[in-house]
Amino acid sequence: METYIYAWLLVILTATAPVVKGKYYSDSQLIDVPTTMKETHLHFFMHDILSGDNPFSVLVAKPNDTVVQEGNPVPFGAVYVFDDPLTEGPDLESKVIGNARGLYASVSRGSDATLLLNGDLEFTSGEFNGSSISVASRDPLVLIKEVAVVGGRGKFRMAKGFSLLNAIFFNTTSGDAILEWNVTIFHP
Numbered sequence: 001m002e003t004y005i006y007a008w009l010l011v012i013l014t015a016t017a018p019v020v021k022g023k024y025y026s027d028s029q030l031i032d033v034p035t036t037m038k039e040t041h042l043h044f045f046m047h048d049i050l051s052g053d054n055p056f057s058v059l060v061a062k063p064n065d066t067v068v069q070e071g072n073p074v075p076f077g078a079v080y081v082f083d084d085p086l087t088e089g090p091d092l093e094s095k096v097i098g099n100a101r102g103l104y105a106s107v108s109r110g111s112d113a114t115l116l117l118n119g120d121l122e123f124t125s126g127e128f129n130g131s132s133i134s135v136a137s138r139d140p141l142v143l144i145k146e147v148a149v150v151g152g153r154g155k156f157r158m159a160k161g162f163s164l165l166n167a168i169f170f171n172t173t174s175g176d177a178i179l180e181w182n183v184t185i186f187h188p
């Protein structure tokens with residue numbers, strides 16, 4: 001832990017040191033990396049609702065001539081932006097503990113419908129209030145899958161990990177989904 005703090009101190013000092021005239025970069029420094037990390041598990045539900053008057057997920061782009069409609073909400077090339085509540089329980093009425101904001105695109109030309117999911121999931125309560133995890137991953141449209149956690153902010157700065165996702169509700173007509181997230185992250 002101490003080693004890690006010194007390493008960060010070095011990074012911070014380097015980052016704030018005046019840049020040598022005529023250079024946009026500092027000399028690279030060798031640093032000690034932490035030999036131990038913390039492992040944290042998160043468990044929550046994400047509500048990705050496309051239907052209704054106040055959807056959490058909206059279509060922003062699609063290829064010309066591609067039809068986006070009920071029963072086919074994510075044809076190849078469709079891009080959605082989302083701001084989904086994260087709740088403690090599977091019910092949308094249960095305690096909201098954060099929000100997932102980002103975008104997903106339908107990226108498979110085949111029958112194996114697949115999204116590319118890019119988002120920042122920020123927590124708004126408890127120990128990790130204000131911290132977030134970043135997800136950038138292939139997301140096949142199957143009930144159980146795994147997505148990659150590529151980083152984070154706040155207490156999850158420099159995090160790496162993965163999440164198992166379980167679609168506990170999926171309406172194939174509207175595309176509405178409730179996803180259970182079981183996240184495992186390793187962070188300093």
Ligand SMILES: *[C@@H]1O[C@H](CO)[C@@H](O)[C@H](O)[C@H]1NC(C)=O
Binds near residue numbers: 064065
């Ligand atoms: C989009 O499709 C419509 C209908 O086929 C066509 O009139 C229009 O020119 C197309 N737009 C572009 C940018 O290809």
Ligand SMILES: *[C@@H]1O[C@H](CO)[C@@H](O)[C@H](O)[C@H]1NC(C)=O
Binds near residue numbers: 124129130
């Ligand atoms: C979370 O943090 C924000 C910003 O610091 C603060 O305003 C809010 O009261 C906190 N919420 C909880 C539940 O701790």
Ligand SMILES: *[C@@H]1O[C@H](CO)[C@@H](O)[C@H](O)[C@H]1NC(C)=O
Binds near residue numbers: 043164165180
């Ligand atoms: C997530 O974890 C819960 C509680 O441990 C478990 O009941 C559930 O089956 C897990 N789901 C997935 C998709 O890993």
Ligand SMILES: *[C@@H]1O[C@H](CO)[C@@H](O)[C@H](O)[C@H]1NC(C)=O
Binds near residue numbers: 070171172173
């Ligand atoms: C699924 O979505 C369709 C279209 O929005 C709706 O008519 C239907 O009631 C929904 N089914 C469930 C189980 O929510």
